[in-house]
Amino acid sequence: FRRGVRTFATSALRLAEPSPHLLAVSKAQGVSNGLTEAIGNTPLIRLKRLSEETGCEVLGKAEFMNPGGSVKDRAALYVVKNAEEQGLLKPGGTVVEGTAGNTGIGLAHVCRSKGYKLVIYMPNTQSQGKIDLLRLLGAEVYPVPAVAFDNPENYNHQARRHAERTDNAVWTNQFDNVANRQAHIETTGPEIWAQTAGKIDAFTCATGTGGTLAGTTRYLKTVSDGRVKCFLADPPGSVLHSYIQSGGKLVERSGSSITEGIGQGRVTDNLAPDLGLLDGSLHISDEKTIEMVYRCLDEEGLYLGASSTLNVVAAKEVAEKLGRGHTVVTMLCDGAYRYADRLFSRKWLADKKLLDSIPKHLEKYIVL
Numbered sequence: 001f002r003r004g005v006r007t008f009a010t011s012a013l014r015l016a017e018p019s020p021h022l023l024a025v026s027k028a029q030g031v032s033n034g035l036t037e038a039i040g041n042t043p044l045i046r047l048k049r050l051s052e053e054t055g056c057e058v059l060g061k062a063e064f065m066n067p068g069g070s071v072k073d074r075a076a077l078y079v080v081k082n083a084e085e086q087g088l089l090k091p092g093g094t095v096v097e098g099t100a101g102n103t104g105i106g107l108a109h110v111c112r113s114k115g116y117k118l119v120i121y122m123p124n125t126q127s128q129g130k131i132d133l134l135r136l137l138g139a140e141v142y143p144v145p146a147v148a149f150d151n152p153e154n155y156n157h158q159a160r161r162h163a164e165r166t167d168n169a170v171w172t173n174q175f176d177n178v179a180n181r182q183a184h185i186e187t188t189g190p191e192i193w194a195q196t197a198g199k200i201d202a203f204t205c206a207t208g209t210g211g212t213l214a215g216t217t218r219y220l221k222t223v224s225d226g227r228v229k230c231f232l233a234d235p236p237g238s239v240l241h242s243y244i245q246s247g248g249k250l251v252e253r254s255g256s257s258i259t260e261g262i263g264q265g266r267v268t269d270n271l272a273p274d275l276g277l278l279d280g281s282l283h284i285s286d287e288k289t290i291e292m293v294y295r296c297l298d299e300e301g302l303y304l305g306a307s308s309t310l311n312v313v314a315a316k317e318v319a320e321k322l323g324r325g326h327t328v329v330t331m332l333c334d335g336a337y338r339y340a341d342r343l344f345s346r347k348w349l350a351d352k353k354l355l356d357s358i359p360k361h362l363e364k365y366i367v368l
């Protein structure tokens with residue numbers, strides 16, 4: 001919980017203009033004009049048992065309720081909108097991205113809805129299931145050799161080159177395209193502020209691209225004049241926790257985690273402007289994350305992926321640190337559907353040495 005590297009004075013922040021999206025939040029929920037208007041405005045769910053346990057309000061933003069099933073729908077919509085606004089993408093154009101995960105699914109929905117072609121590059125180590133899903137959502141998928149980022153054949157570089165050699169095409173570049181972070185400045189942050197009526201003391205979440213943490217932190221710090229405390233939550237194998245704790249020393253990435261979609265080896269352009277706003281960071285073990293997958297299911301009826309439950313563990317720890325009477329918000333990034341064959345498999349849990357992390361009374365959920 002040491003304070004983060006502080007490069008921005010919060011007092012210097014100006015209050016953001018109320019975004020059109022914030023106005024939409026307060027509008028009665030009527031008919032959405034197409035899929036893109038159905039993105040965001042997700043419920044904020046009070047986690048009853050953890051709230052009782054901590055004496056705090058522990059709240060999770062139900063991002064699994066987005067049309068594509070994850071928080072990444074927000075970024076997908078904003079990177080496409082941004083490309084349109086900049087004149088980089090015109091009707092009939094092509095969106096190209098390097099991704100194996102939720103961003104691809106979000107982009108596929110958004111591109112279909114808006115009539116764009118989608119091309120996805122991904123490492124060929126990804127499951128056939130992911131390739132099939134993207135293809136059935138209309139994407140052209142290229143599995144390419146899984147080589148490191150500094151190799152020109154890495155899937156990200158291949159995506160960029162594909163866009164460069166194609167007319168009316170854009171590489172959306174989710175990691176360093178700050179339209180991703182902007183999605184959360186204009187939607188996630190304002191929604192949380194409105195849903196809690198400003199009664200929020202802390203926000204915490206993990207990062208992949210960093211868009212969610214950075215954008216939401218930026219908005220909440222701005223609107224609360226720095227009062228809302230914001231924390232990064234990091235899985236094993238990610239470098240950001242040690243980066244923050246050491247005051248800015250970047251170490252080599254090593255180790256791995258059962259979580260998918262989060263953990264980072266560098267400070268992305270989405271994260272860089274806002275890292276200094278953070279009040280600290282937490283390291284969350286896979287043991288705690290997997291236990292919380294089972295607890296959320298049993299206690300709350302919430303069927304969550306591991307990045308969501310890592311966030312829930314972080315929210316619980318922040319609540320315990322702040323003490324009774326506080327309100328802590330986190331992100332429920334996606335559901336467990338895509339991960340069920342692992343998270344609820346006895347063999348997989350044993351291979352990962354995580355069987356002992358499941359409390360005896362919750363073993364009934366290990367059904368695969």
Ligand code: PMP
Binds near residue numbers: 101207208261333
């Ligand atoms: N959880 C899941 C399941 C994800 O797919 C992602 C995105 N990779 C994240 C969390 C992290 O979100 P962000 O990219 O905004 O940091």
